Amino acid sequence: MILSRLDDMKAEETVTIDLRGKSLFSDYMIVTSGRANRHVGAIAENVAKGLKETGIKSIHIEGLPNCDWVLIDSGDVIVHVFRPEVREFYNLERLWTQKPAAAKAI
Secondary structure (H helix, E strand, O other), X not given: OHHHHHHHOOOEEEEEEEOOOOOOXXXXXXXXXXXXXXXXXHHHHHHHHHHHHOOOOXXXXXXXXXXXXXXXXXXXXXXXXXXXXXXXXXXXXXXXXXXXOOOOOO
C-alpha cells in the first residue's frame, strides 16, 4: 500500500531497505524523494492517510511543518520523504545498506 501511494504521488527514487535482523525498531525502511517542500508534504500526508485507512492507529509523523524531511513511523515500516538535497546530505541508504567493517587488531 505504501509503495503504491508513493508511486501514485510521483515520489522519486524510492528505495526499500530490509531491516529484519539489523534493527529491533522496524522491519522495513522506505526512503523516497519529492521535488519540493510542497511535494514532500503531499506525499507524506497521502501515505499517512493510507495507513490510517488500513487501520494503523499509532502513526508518528515528524517534519511536516518544514517538509525538508518528513518521517512517518507506522511501527513495522518507517518512511522517510526527503527533498533531494536533504536526502543526498544524510544519505540514509548508505548508512543502512553498508556492511559493517571488520574490527582491526591493534
